[in-house]
Amino acid sequence: MRPAIGICGGLTEASWDAFTQQAVLLPLSYLTAIQRAGGLPLMIPPDPELVEDPDQVLERIDGLILAGGVDVDPAVYGAEPHEETETGSPRERDDTEIALVRRALELDLPVLGICRGMQVMNVALGGTLLQHVPDKVGHSDHRRTPGSFADADHDVRLSPGSLVARAAGEEVHSTKSHHHQAVQKIGEGLEVTGWSAIDDLPEAIEATDRCFALGVQWHPEVDETSRLIAALVEEARAHQSARVPLAGG
Numbered sequence: 001m002r003p004a005i006g007i008c009g010g011l012t013e014a015s016w017d018a019f020t021q022q023a024v025l026l027p028l029s030y031l032t033a034i035q036r037a038g039g040l041p042l043m044i045p046p047d048p049e050l051v052e053d054p055d056q057v058l059e060r061i062d063g064l065i066l067a068g069g070v071d072v073d074p075a076v077y078g079a080e081p082h083e084e085t086e087t088g089s090p091r092e093r094d095d096t097e098i099a100l101v102r103r104a105l106e107l108d109l110p111v112l113g114i115c116r117g118m119q120v121m122n123v124a125l126g127g128t129l130l131q132h133v134p135d136k137v138g139h140s141d142h143r144r145t146p147g148s149f150a151d152a153d154h155d156v157r158l159s160p161g162s163l164v165a166r167a168a169g170e171e172v173h174s175t176k177s178h179h180h181q182a183v184q185k186i187g188e189g190l191e192v193t194g195w196s197a198i199d200d201l202p203e204a205i206e207a208t209d210r211c212f213a214l215g216v217q218w219h220p221e222v223d224e225t226s227r228l229i230a231a232l233v234e235e236a237r238a239h240q241s242a243r244v245p246l247a248g249g
Contacts (some may be wrong), residue, residue, distance in 0.1 A: 003236035006061035007031075008097050008117075009043045010069040011090045025080070030067055030114075033221040037230040039063070044100070045180055046092035054103040055204065062243065063110040063236030064210075065229075066097055066117025068219060074131065077123045082131035084192040097172075105189075106145040107217025110212035110235040112228065115179050118205060118215030133182050137199040142177045142217075152176045155197040156204065156218065162193035163214050164204040167231035175218035177202070182217060202239050211235060 007030055014023040019222040024045040044050070044057055048125050058064070063240050071086040073094050097117075101124045111119040117128055134140050144151050156173050158165040165171050173194075183202050186192060194204025194216065207213035212235040220226035 001240070002038055002231060003062035003240040004042050004060065005034050005039040005063045005065060005233060005236060006042050006044045006057060006100075007034070007065040007067055008093070008100065009045055009067070010093055011046050012070075027221070029221045030065070031231045034065070036224075037233040039233040039243055041230075044096070046090065048092065050097075051095045051099045054099045058100065058107060058109060061109070061236075062240040063112070063232050064100060064104045065232065066101060066111070066113040066120050066215075067221075068115035068117065068178070071131070072116065072118070072119055072123055072129060074129070077128045079128065079131070082135075083175045084132040094120070105207060105210060105213055108211050110232055110239055111210075111214070112212075112232040113215035114221065115217060115219060118217050119181060119183060121191060121213075121215040122183045122187045122205060125190055126185075127183055127187030127190065129184040129186040130182045132181055133180050133201065137201060139199075140180075141198055142182075142196070142201070143180050146178075149176045149178060149219065152178055153233065156194045158204065159193040161219060162204075163206045163208070163212065164193050164216065164228075167214065167228050167229055172197070175216075175220075176223050177218050179217055205225070211239070 008022040009026045031041045070089040074081045097120045156175050158171045189207050190205045192202045196203050203217040205215045220228040
């Protein structure tokens with residue numbers, strides 16, 4: 001059986017056919033990247049019950065991906081919103097993902113955070129976020145064209161021997177970027193292992209005492225040459241083979 005990869009979806013208003021309604025959405029590129037790597041993607045919607053008991057879903061999956069999306073609510077990490085912060089997003093997604101990733105790390109379940117997902121990992125472990133990157137670095141090259149990955153490539157330097165370098169298969173990695181926020185204070189137990197070649201902005205974090213706990217600020221799901229999602233699925237397959245079946249399973 002394919003390892004089950006839980007991936008969190010965002011709550012937003014969407015239109016299709018004659019309808020405009022609240023919907024849970026994920027870009028198809030995440031799902032096809034998981035499938036291409038041999039995993040079975042299972043979308044996890046925001047769910048207040050998972051905040052209280054994340055094991056309800058974590059017992060059923062072999063790996064967890066936190067996808068990109070809108071800005072994390074600054075109140076989660078004790079900050080006031082910057083004028084460029086995308087406010088108004090339902091808090092349910094933040095709360096659900098933070099509860100899931102905290103518990104997944106406790107269980108040593110393989111975790112990959114992508115863009116916003118890296119930021120969620122950091123905040124879940126007590127870190128904070130830089131709410132508008134251009135304020136610090138003086139340019140907008142990390143999100144050159146909002147809503148597009150066109151002309152979005154830049155290199156990231158990866159720490160030798162780190163999980164991210166092993167997963168990428170190299171120590172200088174070309175990435176596709178689309179973000180205006182970044183990690184600031186690093187969360188407890190996390191280590192920065194990747195830096196932008198443009199300006200040394202932290203672009204990869206990992207928990208070195210876990211089997212596979214990695215956050216990257218770029219978007220491997222839109223790069224068919226990237227090995228990162230395949231590395232997560234491979235680790236999830238190892239977890240699957242060691243997992244005790246659920247009662248009646």
